[in-house]
Amino acid sequence: MPQADTAKRFDALRRWVAESHSLPVDAFDLQLAAGDASFRRYFRLALPDGTTRMLMDAPPDQEDSRPFVEIARRWRAGGLPVPALHAVDLDAGFLELDDLGDTPLQNCFADDHHAATLDWHDRALDMIHELQNRAGPHDLPPYDATLLGRELALFPDWCLREWLGMPELPPGWSALRDALIASALAQPVVTVHRDFDAMNLMVHGERLYLIDFQDAVAGPISYDPISLLRGRYCRFPPERFAAWVEAFRQRAVADGRLPHAISAEAFLHQAQAMAAQRALKVLGIFCRLTLRDGREGYLQRLPHFLCHLEESLAGLPGHEAFHGWLIATFRPALEARLVAEGIESGARP
Known part of the structure; x- marks a missing residue:
């Protein structure tokens, strides 16, 4: 303005x-x-x-x-x-x-393995259960195939073509895109905050408060948990991520949000697919914010979400072509462009 x-x-x-x-x-x-x-x-x-x-x-x-x-x-x-x-x-x-003060949740984190960091993530996951149980998804826009596809298109449109100058679609892209959309649509529909990252949780009087929820939708049950667990500020080992996902599944099954028939393996696969979808979306959005909107500070975060994407794809067999391209072609191109921009991120696989 x-x-x-x-x-x-x-x-x-x-x-x-x-x-x-x-x-x-x-x-x-x-x-x-x-x-x-x-x-x-x-x-x-x-x-x-x-x-x-x-x-x-x-x-x-x-x-x-x-x-x-x-x-x-x-x-x-x-x-x-x-x-x-x-x-x-x-x-x-x-x-x-x-006025909820000036303490977003990430200000309460120590390192990724610190007990306080893990405890705050447990408390935030509790809030997701509360949100899904207390707020029905009626009257919210649907997180449907059209919206999911539009979000995924941000990656080739803005990250590859506009920022990196890579006009060709990656190998295996169409199959990955279709699989991620199908996985999301196969999940139970709940209220989804849609950006349940630490920056949108305020700590006020030792209690967590939700903000920036205007883009809430009716969508997949795993979306908000992976927004938190594979968000901007932390990278957790695969076993820690899997343990949180399984604890979430068990609680959601117990109160009826998930069917008893869904196994731990199946739900973890859905969570990995949802995490891959979000990481691809974020890579595209951050490039768009930089190029179209002139915003600063977003390119530095690209390697962090690339690591999230690689970790998510490692848990999704059947997409080896895209995963291999990501490591052999995309990561070097991204790192070279960041160097040319004078940006050091420090994020590594």
């Missing part, structure tokens, strides 16, 4: 707060708190009585805040830990929310 437009929206936001709270425009403090990968910005509001709130500025011509508002109200009514809405103006694109 041009600087002049940004200033105009900030002034409009300040006037909106003043009117909402019946205060003069200079009677409160308003400071930029954060931005994200969309056009949304967040400001911390400090009121004269010491109360603080978080304000979302979501330009309505670029961001539709209606899904966020509708989901927040439904989930909060269902007892889920989401921020309360104190004021909403969808026409202006302004929302006033609970």
